[in-house]
Every structure is written in C-alpha cells, then in structure tokens.
Amino acid sequence: MTEHDRQKKIIDAAYQVLAEKGYDQASTKEIARVAGVAQGLIGYYFSSKDMLFAEVFRRESEKYCESLSFMKRKDEAPPTGDIIQSALNVPKSRAEENPSWVKLRYELYALGLRNPAVSGSIRDTLASKRNHLAELIESVGNLSPERSKALAPILLSVFDGLGLQKLCDEDFDYDGAYDTLAAMIGAYIRSVQTEGTARLHD
C-alpha cells in the first residue's frame, strides 16, 4: 500500500508542477522535490517523463468525468433556458476557479500531439470524455443518443477554448460567450424537437 502511496505522490506532484510551471520547467527533479521522494524513484515507476504525464492525463480525465455528473435529470421534457444555463455553469465556473486545470489540459493536449508514445493515451481519454459528456447531454438536453454523441465534442471544445481565452485575456467577455453558447444550445434543441414534432404530423 505504501507502494501506491509513493506512486500517487509522484503523480500528484507531476500534475501540480505541470499545471503551474509548464512542460519545460516540469523536470523530474522538481517533481520529485514536490512529491518528497528521490528523483530516481520516478524512473522506477514510469518508463519516461512523458509516460508519467500520460498517467497524469488519465487521472485528470477521470476526475473530469466525475465532475460532469452534474444535474442528471429524469425529466422527459425539453430543458428550459435556465436549466441549460445552470448546467453550463459547471464547466464555466471550473475554469474560473481552477485556472491551473485549464493550463494542464493544454499542456497535455500539446504533449499528446507531439509524442506518439502518449497520443494513444490522449485519444482514449478524450473518447472517454466525449462519451461521458454525451450521456449527460442526452439526460439534460433530452436529445437522441446520436445527436448527443455529435454534440459532445463540440461542447468539449468550447469548454476548453473559452477557458483558454479567459485565462489569456482578462478583458475577454467570458460571460457573454457562455450566454451565447446557452442560446445556441437552446435554439438547437428546439429546432430538432420541432422537426421531430413535424414528422409526427406527416
């Protein structure tokens, strides 16, 4: 059990250092210092620095999916504007309250694109995120599985992208962007529901 304890400390430290200092400053030495272990131990648990970061991404993704379990609805009625807004408020406020999360995500995306050894790991975790998000859209938005599945990657992109713009630019109108996003989602849901209704009258 101590085995996993030390390993977990390393992963937590890697998470923290990567999010705060960025990839090039996140040396194994610094991670070991933060974790309170010997630098050599990192090589014992992980085949390379990037593989350690791949594991960080996997864990981060798990937490992300858990955090998405907001507001599961059983309601069969289409969501009101308020319901959409308050559901969106979860990712919205997360980026505001925890900016290092956003930084970490971008470090990991860049890492996944550049290092073939970790890109598989990134692919799997992104797919997992999409699936979790699709389930939630299906539940909250009262959309078909197909439409929910197609909407998920769009929302995933927007959450990250707006977080980035907010983080880079204090003057960025983050609230306005989320309001517009809510309006778009609402309009889309109404439009596909009208379509469905129209078909009933054929």
Added chain:
Amino acid sequence: MTEHDRQKKIIDAAYQVLAEKGYDQASTKEIARVAGVAQGLIGYYFSSKDMLFAEVFRRESEKYCESLSFMKRKDEAPPTGDIIQSALNVPKSRAEENPSWVKLRYELYALGLRNPAVSGSIRDTLASKRNHLAELIESVGNLSPERSKALAPILLSVFDGLGLQKLCDEDFDYDGAYDTLAAMIGAYIRSVQTEGTARLHD
C-alpha cells in the same frame, strides 16, 4: 534585405520544427539546421527561444486571419444551411489538410499559458483572431455586431477543438461534429431573427 531574409528563414524553420517535432524537440540547434543558418544567429535576432515562438504565433495568426476571408457576402438575407456549411468547410478542411497547423496552435497555446513573457503576445493575437472572425460572422451570418462578437470565441474554440480530436483519433466523427455545428449555428441565427421580427410587430 538579406537581413530580413535570414530572419524570415529562422521564423519559417521555427514554425516548421515546432509544428512537426513539438516544443521540447524544437531546439535552437535544430531550428538553425533547418533554416540553414548558424545557431548563434538566432540569439542575434531573438532575445530568447520563446520570443522566437511568440513571433511565430504572430505570423501564424496573420495567415489565419487572411485565410478567413472566405465568402464575404453583401447579402442582407439570412444565410441558408448550404451557405453555413460551405463557410464552415474552410476551417474544417484546413485542419484535415494541414494537421501540423493544429499541432502548432496547441504548442503555442500551451507556451502562452506557461510563459508570462509570451502570454501578452498570445492574448493580442487571439483577440485579433476573434475580431476578424466576428466581422466574417457579421457578414456571412447576417447577425448584429454584438452577437457576432459573442459568437466568434465559440467558433474559434470549436475549430481548434475539433481539429485536435480529429488529429488524435482516426475514428472520431469529424464530419458529424461539423454537421451538428452547422445545425446549431443555423438554429441560433433563426432564433435571433425570429426574435427580431417579433419585436418589429410590437
């Protein structure tokens, strides 16, 4: 003029190496090799490696904005679904045909978030992209300046995010996501226009 020639060669090489090999492999040595100049010359033109990359971002952003000059419409009518689809086809196919562009963008975003010395540069170029995109939305989508300005950061996010997912995952349904995006935009435009029309009848 030879002065700018060498400088440009360095920037072009930095672009290429950063996009292909990623930040940690993009050493000044490698960039100099690709540019065909002495490694020491990089220090003459740029105060640091990251500042060179900041300049790369600025140029990339210029090209991005130019490439967005697709389909300027003078039409005052709301766009049809076909018009929206074909406008979206520009960013969509760009990510497909030029994947290293997407990789570069993510490297630069990560760099901007981690290095305070370049974050200002990233902020400015992102703001510039938003403004260009907003103008185009106003023209193509026939939306008010305010709504166009709020929609721009969302589309900016989606273009990047879908490109990332496409690049990471061969099985990702890129086409389906863009179709849904087009439907969302169409529904949104119709919904705000209905609203506008309703107001006319007050």
Added chain:
DNA sequence: GTCTATAGTGTGATAGAC
C-alpha cells in the same frame, strides 16, 4: 550581419547500496 566555439547549466536515465 553572420559565423565558430564554448561556457555554464540542467537534464533524464540508471547503477548499485540498503
């Protein structure tokens, strides 16, 4: 303006004691 050469630093990985 461009080059060569190098100083100085810090890295990731690993061998071997415990």
Added chain:
DNA sequence: GTCTATCACACTATAGAC
C-alpha cells in the same frame, strides 16, 4: 521499494573573429 550518486548528453546564451 527507495535512496544516493553519477554519467553522458543537449541545451541556451554569449563572446569574439571576420
């Protein structure tokens, strides 16, 4: 399983010749 110690390497930045 964890540590210490160290290796061999690559890097950035810069000084100085031309």
